[in-house]
Amino acid sequence: LDSFSRHLSDRVSSLRKSGLTFAPEAGTQALRDRINKGVTEEDLLNAAMVAFDDNRFSIKLYFMLGLPTETMDDIPGIAELAGKVVDVYYQRPNRVKGKSVTVTVSVACFVPKPFTPFQWEGQDSLEELESKQKLLGSSIRSKKISYKWHDAKISRMEAVLARGxxxxxxxxxxxxxxxxxxxxxxxxxxxxxxxxxxxxxxxxxxxxxxxxxxxxxILPWDFIDMGVRRSYFEREYQRAKNGQLTPNCRVKCSGCGIQGCPLSTKEGN
Structure with missing residues (x-):
């Protein structure tokens, strides 16, 4: 999302002219930082501008509800961010007259999974997830925004099976x-x-x-060696709680423990 450019949009257009999906994941910057997403509101709005200038009239925004440290105050931020994307379309001086825009807010529920920094984090209760879904629905007022959500009960089963x-x-x-x-x-x-x-x-x-x-x-999956040290996930979990971003592996090696990684070898880890 933070690297979406006009050149990339042109490359996509050469294959197929369709709507685009961007994944801000969370509606507030603090929450995006905690999940190490890092993209800013400016990144999203710039990407939307590029898409609209390329005569794309449909954009899907993917978010997650129930992220660790999320509060009810974070939920309306999703609706506000989607509304700003709509505003970007109509504020463009060169927009095609008579053409409307559709911004789809697609929301899944956070599911804690093995071999991730949030494997220790519990999922919201079913009641909390459904309450957040309702709050988001009531926060979306623009007719240009459609709202789709994942069944919280299915997400509950996904969490049970993931950490079973x-x-x-x-x-x-x-x-x-x-x-x-x-x-x-x-x-x-x-x-x-x-x-x-x-x-x-x-x-x-x-x-x-x-x-x-x-x-x-001791976690049920601790006996599986998938190459990344448990200590790395523990460290990343604490960084997430503190809202500290971890750079992309291609920028700086974080010492996750994977053997034979060319990026790790390059930095002498």
Whole structure:
């Protein structure tokens, strides 16, 4: 997003003329810094200007709700940012008369996942996620902005499965026997069946999805060596809490521990 240029827009146009998707991730700068996104409001508005000047009349903005340290005060920032993108379109002196613009705000729910700095962070409760979705919907007032969101119940199951341990195997069997398969499609997904499958296995969704995991706890996936040191994730987790940005690997090696990385070798790490 911070490197989207007219040249890149022209390259994309040579393949297909369509709408573009940008991913600010969060509505406020402080929250973007905490997830190491780094892009600024100016970056987004400049990218939107380039897209509009290239006669693109549809832009999708991708955000996440429930990010670590997020508060209810951060939510309206998403609507405000989308509104500013709409304003950029209509403030252009060379805009095509009679052409309208559509800005789609597409929102997913944060899911903590293994081998990321936020693997220790609990997901918001289902009630909190749904409350934030409603708040965002009420904050969007422009008719030029459409709003799409991901089912919070599906995100809850994604978090359970992402941070699950071997005990979850029985719940998976229970869910399958109850008819839960192909449930990546909404029409096949039943949250109540998954709840029953977990309960019958003696497990609780909130334990896996919502719990903040202590830093000294052995994680279910710690036995997997995927090349990056656990200490690196711990360090990045603390930097995120402090709102400290980590530079792109191509700019400066952060010493994650991957062996044979040409960037690491170049800097002598």
């Amino acid at each position: 341990d071997r005990r979850l195997a029985q719940a998976l069997v229970n869910a399958y026997e109850a008819g839960q398969y192909f449930d990546g499609w909404d029409e096949h997904f039943s949250y109540s069946l998954w709840e029953n499958a977990m309960t019958d296995a003696g497990l609780y969704m909130d334990f896996y999805a919502c719990r903040d995991i202590p830093a000294d706890e």
